[in-house]
Amino acid sequence: MQKIVVTGGAPLHGEVRISGAKNAVLPILCAALLADGPVTIDNVPDLHDVKTTLKLLGELGVGVERNGGSKLTLDARSVHSHVAPYELVKTMRASVLVLGPLLARFGDAEVSLPGGCAIGSRPVDLHIKGLQALGAEINVDHGFIKAKASKLRGARVVFDTVSVGATENVLMAAALASGTSVLENAAMEPEIVDLAACLNAMGADVEGAGSPRIVVRGVERLHGGAHSVLPDRIETGTFLVAAAMTGGRVVATHARPDTLHAVMAKLEEAGATLDSDGDRITLDMAGKRPKAVNIVTAPHPAFPTDMQAQFMALNCIAEGTASIDETIFENRFMHVQELIRLGADIRVDGNHATVHGVAQLSGAPVMATDLRASASLILAGLVAEGETTIDRIYHLDRGYENIEQKLGGLGAKIRRIG
Numbered sequence: 001m002q003k004i005v006v007t008g009g010a011p012l013h014g015e016v017r018i019s020g021a022k023n024a025v026l027p028i029l030c031a032a033l034l035a036d037g038p039v040t041i042d043n044v045p046d047l048h049d050v051k052t053t054l055k056l057l058g059e060l061g062v063g064v065e066r067n068g069g070s071k072l073t074l075d076a077r078s079v080h081s082h083v084a085p086y087e088l089v090k091t092m093r094a095s096v097l098v099l100g101p102l103l104a105r106f107g108d109a110e111v112s113l114p115g116g117c118a119i120g121s122r123p124v125d126l127h128i129k130g131l132q133a134l135g136a137e138i139n140v141d142h143g144f145i146k147a148k149a150s151k152l153r154g155a156r157v158v159f160d161t162v163s164v165g166a167t168e169n170v171l172m173a174a175a176l177a178s179g180t181s182v183l184e185n186a187a188m189e190p191e192i193v194d195l196a197a198c199l200n201a202m203g204a205d206v207e208g209a210g211s212p213r214i215v216v217r218g219v220e221r222l223h224g225g226a227h228s229v230l231p232d233r234i235e236t237g238t239f240l241v242a243a244a245m246t247g248g249r250v251v252a253t254h255a256r257p258d259t260l261h262a263v264m265a266k267l268e269e270a271g272a273t274l275d276s277d278g279d280r281i282t283l284d285m286a287g288k289r290p291k292a293v294n295i296v297t298a299p300h301p302a303f304p305t306d307m308q309a310q311f312m313a314l315n316c317i318a319e320g321t322a323s324i325d326e327t328i329f330e331n332r333f334m335h336v337q338e339l340i341r342l343g344a345d346i347r348v349d350g351n352h353a354t355v356h357g358v359a360q361l362s363g364a365p366v367m368a369t370d371l372r373a374s375a376s377l378i379l380a381g382l383v384a385e386g387e388t389t390i391d392r393i394y395h396l397d398r399g400y401e402n403i404e405q406k407l408g409g410l411g412a413k414i415r416r417i418g
C-alpha cells in the first residue's frame, strides 16, 4: 500500500494552482443525467472520487468523452440503467446524488443506501423526505432506496436541518418537475451555487442559490450545456494552513477568495497577513509561530467542517490553547489520536476538543482515517522534527489532486512510496 513520507522543517514559499472543487464537481457530474444533450464540464480535478462517479455514470449508460486537460463531455441520452449499486455507493457517498436526477428524468431510481462512514452516521432521510414532497413514491428495501414518480410536481420543501446533499438532490429533481418548487432552509454552500449555475446553463430556471430560499421553476427538458467547476475552497484552505504552520509565504492562484471568508478570518486571527487580488490569495506568516484559534464548525457561511482537522493541526503547534467544536459530524476527531502520536496535546470530550499548543511535534508513523484527517497529518508532518510516514493515503487521493507535487513545488520535503 502506498504511503506518504514528509520530512518536517521547510517553510513553504511560492505559488500553487488550485484545482476544481471535489464537492462541486461530484453533484455536477450527476446533474448531467438530467440533460437530453451533451454537457461539457471544465476544471474537473483528477481525483479518485471523480473516477468513481464516472464509473457509476458509465454503468448507468452515460457516455463519457475526455476532451484533454481537465475537460469532459457527458451524454446521458444513452442511459439504460437506473440502479446505483452498493459496490460503488459504499466507496463514495456522493453516489447518492444520482437519486434526484434519475427520478426526475426517468421516473425511476434504485440507489443503494450509503450507510455510515468513518466520520459519522450520515443519514439520507432529508433527501428522501424532500423527494417525497415533490411527489415521489419511495421505499427503502433490502438496503436500497427505490423511488418512482410518473412526473414530479413542484412543491414547498422545508429542510429540518441544513443539508448540502439533500439540497443538491432536491434541487436537481425540482429542475425537471412540473411547476415551481421552493426550497426553504436550503444549504448556502458555494458548491450549491455552482450546481445551480450549471443547471441554469443546461436550461433550468433556478433562483436564490446561495441563500436559504431557492426557487426552482421546473422546465420540460434540460438541453445540456457547458460549465467550469468552482475552485476548491478546502484545497485552498489546506495550502494556506500549510503556509501558516511553516511560517512561509504562499500564493494560491485560480482560487475564489469570496468562498473562504471564515477560513481567512481565522488565519488572520492566527497571525497571518492575507491579501486577495482577483483569483489570487497571498498568505504571509513571516516566520512567526501561529497563535491558537478557537473553531466552531457550522454550515456555510460559518467555519466549514472540512477545514476542522487542518486547523486542529495548526493549533497543535500554536502559541496558546484552542477549543474546537465539531457540530456537523459526531465522529470527526479521528485525527486526534494520530496527532497525539506526533506529540500533540489534545483532550476530547464528545464533540469538543481542547488543544494546548506545543513548541515542537516529532515525526512518527501515523495512519489516515478519512480525507481531511489525512490532510491534517501531512500538515503536522511538515512541521514535525524528522520523518512522518502516513499510511492509508487512498483517502487523500479521493479529494486532493497531486498534493505531494503541489506541496513539493512549494519546497516541502514530501514523497510517495510503495
Ligand SMILES: CC(=O)N[C@H]1[C@@H](OP(=O)(O)OP(=O)(O)OC[C@H]2O[C@@H](n3ccc(=O)[nH]c3=O)[C@H](O)[C@@H]2O)O[C@H](CO)[C@@H](O)[C@@H]1O
Binding pocket: 023, 120, 121, 122, 123, 124, 125, 126, 127, 128, 161, 162, 163, 164, 165, 166, 187, 189, 298, 299, 300, 304, 305, 306, 327, 328, 329
Ligand atoms: C452542512 C455541512 O457542513 N455539510 C457538509 C457535509 O455535507 P453532506 O452533504 O455530506 O452532509 P449534510 O450537509 O447533508 O449533513 C449535515 C448534517 O445533516 C445531517 N443530515 C443530513 C442528511 C439527512 O438526510 N439527514 C440528516 O440528518 C447530517 O448527519 C449532518 O449532521 O459533508 C461534506 C463533506 O464533509 C461537507 O463538504 C459539507 O459542508
Ligand SMILES: C=C(OP(=O)(O)O)C(=O)O
Binding pocket: 022, 023, 092, 093, 094, 306, 371, 372, 399
Ligand atoms: C468528507 C468529505 O467528503 P465526502 O462527503 O465525500 O465523504 C470531505 O469532502 O471532506
